[in-house]
């Protein structure tokens with residue numbers, strides 16, 4: 001059995017700069033428990049933002065993630081659940097589902113953006129794409 005648990009409260013969000021919250025399309029959601037989650041992308045829209053993880057504490061790196069995903073599974077009561085998520089919640093879901101496969105954000109990051117939290121605001125290296133939403137050109 002695999003379980004992900006996630007939550008983003010008004011309080012957590014209030015610690016972030018307003019512009020960042022808006023750019024990341026970050027909105028609060030209640031505690032979400034999903035058992036045996038199956039994640040599917042719902043569009044090819046992606047975005048690049050810095051991401052961190054308690055398994056790699058103290059560091060951040062830019063990761064490209066899908067902006068629209070759907071996750072199906074069971075809730076904490078064993079009832080089927082389907083979550084349609086976009087923006088920052090979609091990022092969290094991808095991050096957490098990756099954990100279940102042993103994948104950390106450092107496996108998907110843009111290596112040249114890897115940095116300590118203290119250096120988070122330093123400019124991106126030359127050649128790095130800008131943060132924010134982008135379209136995949138296939």
Ligand SMILES: [Zn+2]
Pocket residue numbers: 052053054055095099
């Ligand atoms: Zn993590």
